[in-house]
Amino acid sequence: MKKRLIILNSIVMFIALVIVLLISSISIVNIGQKNTKEKLNNYLTLITNIVQSDGPLAAYNMISxxxxxxxxxxxxxxxxVLYDTQMKExxxxxxxxxxxxxxxxxERFSKSVGHKMAYLAAKTDSYYIRVALPTSKVDSFVSNYILISTIVVIIIFLLSTIVIVKNNDLTFKKINQNLNELSNIAGSDTISNVDVDDMVSVLTLLSKKFENIITDSKYKEECLHTLINSVSQGIVVINKKGQINTINNQAPKLLRIQLTDYKNKNFRYLSNSIELQNKIEVCLNAKKNDFIEVNENGTYLNIRFSYIDTEWISGVIMTIDDVTSLMNLENNKKEFFQNASHELKSPLTCIIGYQQMITExxxxxxxxILDSANKSLKEAIRMNDILSDMLSLATIEARQTSLKENINPKAIIEDVVITLSIEAKKNNIKISTDLDxxxxxxxxxxxxxxxxNLIDNAIKYNKENGTIFVSYKDGVLIVKDTGIGIKDEDKSRIFERFYRVDKARSKKTGGTGLGLAIVKHICLNNNYKLDLDSRLGLGTTFKIYFK
Structure with a gap:
């Protein structure tokens, strides 16, 4: 096939050179004819003027x-024929x-002069005036041109054939080298001396192999993206140039950024934190591992940096963990123990104080002594209530399920109202109900x-001569009071352990500060919806949707 290609190229080159030769020869002939015609016209005009002014003999003598x-x-x-400058008769x-x-x-061959001539004539009132020029010079020039051009064409043809052969050899050698490289990349056998006839089949084979490689690569890339996007951690891969190479869906959420196209962006787009930017830069330059804790707008992040140097990438892998819940849990634990210690210490201190005064x-x-004993008993009861609520809350938070059954909410609510009505009457608080x-x-x-807990809370934080309305209809419990209400800034915290809107009132009424926390966790465990509506000085309404 390579020989046929060389022969084909040579034939095309030869035909092209012949066409150029023919076109150039025709052009030269046309130019020669044009020049001859111009000369004949000039001579004829000159001689005609002489004949008309001085006579034909004068013109004949001048030319002769x-x-x-x-x-x-x-x-x-x-x-x-009257006169002819080259023939007598x-x-x-x-x-x-x-x-x-x-x-x-x-133009024709002249028998009288023995060579080819170009003729042009003009008619006057008395004569025909004819001028002629030999075309031998033009013909000789054209013949010489064609001869020389033919020799040049043959030389060019031979040289071009040699160049084509050499170039084809070099081209096919380079093609074979490239095919070998491609076959090595594709994991195929070594390819050598591939002819044009085999080129299509070889390229088709390599194309299929590369198509399989690309498909496999895309599949692996999709698997990688699926994997890193399925974890709760944020993952960012930064190359040694400081550009973001890979980032999962969780990382922008944790870092609170809204860029959509991270590919090849500088790592400084990840955060405005100078501390974090400096840490990334240090790990890239020093090629070391490190970690940092960052507070991004109330979100606590634990970020670890691992330097890697592989064929895939050289740079830093960032793993971002949201430890906000752990930090809040730790803070809640500390706060809980502080509050619990304080809540238990106060009544215990009173009990010890009264007993010391009696003993001393x-x-x-x-x-x-009787008054001190009654006060000690009251504080002991308060301690017992706190411990009881703490145990109850711990049980609920541990999601220890209680037995569910078909109950009668009306009967339970009426029993609670009867039990707490004694405490309500102390402040002339009236409790009304509307129960299905x-x-x-x-x-x-x-x-x-x-x-x-809701009714007890309504009693403790109600006004003197206030009212409490308890309703249960269609699975919705409503406890509404006319008490002191809750400030807007306190609404988000009233369900926290030991949090009290009015600490002085709580101490006076003996509240544990755990009642609403217990209500909240029971609702969370059972997916009950809990709503709060309260206005300072006007009262509070709690709604729980059991269905």
């Missing part, structure tokens, strides 16, 4: 005496083409806990 290559023939109107010329068609150039004889009368007598599938103890 000159060294002009022109031939002049003067003919009368009957075709008889000539036959009648009336049948000559140039005499029949004055003004038109004709500071309180010696029967009335003083329908069953509810729920935990009896948890329902009782929710109702008791």
């Amino acid at each position: 005496d000159s060294n002009f290559e022109i031939r002049l023939t003067i003919i009368d109107l009957n075709g008889n 000539l036959e009648n010329h009336l049948d000559r083409d140039e005499i029949k068609n004055p003004g038109v150039v004709y 004889g500071i309180l010696d009368t029967k009335e003083q 007598d329908n069953s509810l599938f729920a935990s009896r103890s948890e329902f009782n806990e929710v109702v008791r």
Whole structure:
């Protein structure tokens, strides 16, 4: 196939050179004819003017005496030759083409002079004036040109054939080298001396192999992206140039950034934190591992940097963990123990104080001792309530499920109202109800806990002569009071452990500060919806949707 290609290229080159030679030869012939025609026209005009002014003899003598290559023939109107600068006796010329068609150039072989001539004639009132020029010089030039051009064409053809052969050899050698490289990349066998006939099959084979490689690469890339996007951690890969190479979906969320196209962006787009930017730069330059804790707008992040140097990439892999919940849990633990210690310490201190005063004889009368005993008992009961609520809350937070059954919410609410009405009457607080007598599938103890804590809370934070309205209809519990209400800034915290809107009132009424926290966690465990509506000085309404 390579030989056929060389022969084909050579034939194409030869045909092209021949076409160029023909076109150039025709152009030269046309140029020669044009020049001859211009000369004939110039000579004919000059001689015609002389004949008309001085006579035909004067024109004949001028041409005869000159060294002009022109031939002049003067003919009368009957075709008889009167004068000819190159011949003495000539036959009648009336049948000559140039005499029949004055003004038109004709070329033919002249028998009288023995070579080819170009003729042009003009007719006056008395004569035919004919001028002629030999075409031998033009013909000789064209012949020489064609001969020389043919030799040049043959030389060019031979040289071009040699160049084509050499170039084809080099081209096919380079093609084979490239095919070998491609086959090595594709994991195929070594390819050598591939001809044009085999090129299509080889390229088709390599194309299929590369298509499989690309498909496999895309599949692996998709698997990688699926994997890194499925983890809860943020993952960012930064190359040694400081450009973002890979980033999963979680990282922008954790870093609170909204860029959509991260590919090849500088790592400084990840965060405005100078500390984080400096840490990344240090790990890239020093090629070391490190970690940092960052607080991004209230979100606590634990970021680890691992330097890697592989064929895939050289740079730093960032793993970002959101430890906000752990930090909050730790803070809540600390706060809980502080509050619990404080809440338990206060009544315990009172009990110890009263007992010391009795033991040391500071309180010696029967009335003083009885009063101290009653106060100690009250503080002990308060401690017991706190511990009981703490144990109850711990059980609920541990999601220890209570037995669910069909219960009668109306009966439970009425029992709680009767139990707490004694405390309500102390401040002239009236409790009214509007209850449906329908069953509810729920935990009896948890329902009782929710109702008791909400009504107890409404009593403790109500005004004197206030009212409490308790409603249960269509699975919705409403506890509404006319109490002191809750400030807007306190609404988000009232369900926290030991948090009190009015600490002085809580201490006076003996609240543990855990009632609403218990209500909240029971609702969370059972997916009950809990709503709060409160206005300072006007009262508070709690709604729980059990269905």
